[in-house]
Amino acid sequence: MTPKELALAAAAALDSKKGRDIKVLETAHLTTLADYFVLCTATSTTQVKALADTCEKMLKDLGEPPHHVEGHREGGWILLDFSSVVVHVFMEESRKFYDLERLWADATPVDISGVVEPD
Numbered sequence: 001m002t003p004k005e006l007a008l009a010a011a012a013a014l015d016s017k018k019g020r021d022i023k024v025l026e027t028a029h030l031t032t033l034a035d036y037f038v039l040c041t042a043t044s045t046t047q048v049k050a051l052a053d054t055c056e057k058m059l060k061d062l063g064e065p066p067h068h069v070e071g072h073r074e075g076g077w078i079l080l081d082f083s084s085v086v087v088h089v090f091m092e093e094s095r096k097f098y099d100l101e102r103l104w105a106d107a108t109p110v111d112i113s114g115v116v117e118p119d
Contacts, residue, residue: 003028003084006064007036008115010080010087013058014040015116019051019089022116025107034086037104041095045075051089052078 001009007024014022019040028035042048056066059082068081076094080087088100 001062001064003035004110006059006062006082006085007038007110008112009059009062009064010038010055010082010085011040011112012115013055014038014051014087014089016058017047017051017054019047020119021095022112023101024110024112025101025104026110027104027107029108030104030106034081035084036086036110037100037107038085038087039095039100040087040089041092042089043092045091048075048078048089048091052080052087055087055089056080 011022011024019042021041023039025037026035027037040051042051064082066080066082069078071078076091078089
């Protein structure tokens with residue numbers, strides 16, 4: 001599975017559990033941290049966990065288990081690191097505070113219109 005396919009599969013997994021404002025950013029030309037960042041907003045800490053769990057399970061079923069997971073205790077932000085793809089699931093306040101879209105403003109947005117339902 002290519003990094004882009006993995007990022008799109010993550011976006012689809014998040015969409016399947018009603019994640020909001022899902023974005024996929026291509027970062028390969030900017031950093032060695034990951035080729036893609038996937039961002040998603042949840043409406044509650046319960047949904048943050050459900051979204052992260054679903055994404056982790058769906059990608060694991062595709063043969064791509066995460067290398068590292070952070071944030072389960074806090075509940076406002078969970079990060080799933082799949083090496084070439086990093087998935088961020090935020091509560092709205094956390095997403096606004098960390099503002100990764102601004103931090104990675106030079107990243108290339110990926111068209112996910114055929115992968116997720118519009119908000």
